[in-house]
Amino acid sequence: MSDDAAAGRHDVPTSESDVSKVDVGEKRLPRGKSAKPASIPWMAQLGLEDGDWFHASKPALRRGMAIGELKSRVFCCGVLASQAYQGEGAMTMRNNERVPLSAAGMAKQLYDAAVEFYVGAGIELTEGEKKAEKAAVSRSSIRRVLAALEQEGSAERRTADGRPLRTLSPRELKRLPNGDVRMFFFVRPRPAQGVKPPAEVGTKCLPRFETLSAKENQLFQRLLARLGLSLPLEVGNNGYLAAEVKVGISDYLKDDEVAVQKFKKRLEEGAERERIVITPVIKSAPAKTAAADDPAPVADAAPAAAEERFRSKVQTPEDPGIAALTESLRSYDPLAGADSAKRLLDRCRKKAPKAEPPVSAAEVISVCEAMVDRKGGRRGDAWRGIDNPIGFFIDGAPDAFPAVLETLRAAKSNGRT
16 A cells, blocks of 8 residues: 555546546545545544545454453444444444444444454354453443543543533432443544553552452452462453453452462463463562561561451451341442441441331341342343442432331231341
């Protein structure tokens, strides 16, 4: 391809005898005139000038949707879903109508592209591998990536009435109706906002997966320290390995010692598949031989102590009521701990201080289940759009008390609960 063609200048005359007109979309400009605005009218309206565009390949973008780090896959999907419809808004077709592309719709497109890629390569994914791929492109993971693209100035999410999501308060975000979010991918990126500079050489950094929550990343790093392992920083963008780590963390929280070996196995298998090198962490030799009664070095004890503190926060307490509430909350968020359950129960009881007997864990569970039902159930799009289920319960469940107590206790006395 010539430089002119690569830059978007097609059918450029090569001599005086050539055609004296140059095609510019539906317009024809006299030869020798500057092709501004851009050769594609809709791009010209968005500020692109001659030389700022080129013809892209849809199959190439679809391949970019199938493999690689999640941020690149989301970006390829967004570019295809917007520029294919001659705009910056991500769209899709539903019942022969053009509609905005949602995070759930993008997740499905990314998953389908990955499965199609592996089928074309002669690889039939197992059920476990399909589950891992779905986890890698979950809606919550896509939202985190979109937030990162927004910071970089490459994309933006807005409400149906045009308000950027980053300008909304947490309460406003929770109240957004289902399907009210629009995604935009800019043909001319905006200035970056909130981007952190790269770490300096020698700075102590640990890998973080952008698709994991802060608490999951915290436990992941503690597990690496416990196992004496190290990973390259760039693995934080690897969606497949992130999905394996997420499942491994869930197993770990259910069973400590057995699950830590499962975690290690998943980590090693995921890294081997992605050809990522895991290196053992070599500790420096002690300056002198410690006596038998010498205390353990603080540096060696710190990871284990930190891990124990984390485990103490998520372990099931002895109080049967708190234990039942914790178990119920974990069915919505595997990282829910006894401290969250106790805080939720305390807030509900404060709303009904005169209740006798006091508000029970079972009554709080009933209210939480009703809140989920009002969101269309666990499989409903509205419920799946909630990134922090425990925060949702803590903010909303106490408001049901004391009004709901009479109904709950009457139903219980009649044997309906």
